[in-house]
Amino acid sequence: MLPLMKQLMTIMILLCCLRGTAQTAIAGADPRKVQMGAKTMKQYYFVMLTKGKGKDRVTDIASINKLQEGHMANIERLHREGKLMLAGPFGDDGNWRGIFVLDCETSKEAEQLLATDPMIKAGCLDYELRPWWTEMNSVFK
Numbered sequence: 001m002l003p004l005m006k007q008l009m010t011i012m013i014l015l016c017c018l019r020g021t022a023q024t025a026i027a028g029a030d031p032r033k034v035q036m037g038a039k040t041m042k043q044y045y046f047v048m049l050t051k052g053k054g055k056d057r058v059t060d061i062a063s064i065n066k067l068q069e070g071h072m073a074n075i076e077r078l079h080r081e082g083k084l085m086l087a088g089p090f091g092d093d094g095n096w097r098g099i100f101v102l103d104c105e106t107s108k109e110a111e112q113l114l115a116t117d118p119m120i121k122a123g124c125l126d127y128e129l130r131p132w133w134t135e136m137n138s139v140f141k
Contacts, residue, residue: 032105039135044085045110046132047100054123070118071125078102083113097125101132 032043058064078084082103089098104110110129119125 033136034133041133042136044132044134045102045104045107046130047102047110047114048096048128048130049098049100050126050128051095051097052120052123052126055125058122058124064124067118067122067124074117075100078113078116100127107131 030042034041058067075084075087079087084100085103086101087098090096100114102110102113104113107129114120114127114129117125120127
């Protein structure tokens with residue numbers, strides 16, 4: 001867990017440093033993109049998937065497997081549509097279950113996409129949603 005915390009802290013420090021850098025909106029461009037010096041930054045939505053409050057309501061293996069299949073099919077669909085840029089589970093049994101990075105115009109759109117996930121609908125997963133910026137084409141193209 002400690003290496004993950006170090007990585008998260010490094011990311012947070014870098015984001016704080018970027019916040020102090022002069023930002024310039026790109027004239028006539030997508031408002032989710034800003035120029036920071038020579039770098040163009042773009043806003044995405046970071047989703048921390050967490051254990052849902054209803055995680056103990058679904059207990060039989062067949063139902064859990066069906067929800068997981070639907071969860072994976074939804075991930076594949078969102079990826080094909082160009083909305084899901086990154087997804088993956090954590091390797092332990094902590095409260096954090098996984099992450100998504102969504103390419104959406106608004107947080108409302110991100111919420112609507114998350115509402116299509118069977119595991120979230122069933123209460124097995126919950127989430128925290130945050131706007132997140134990264135340099136264009138450095139992580140995602």
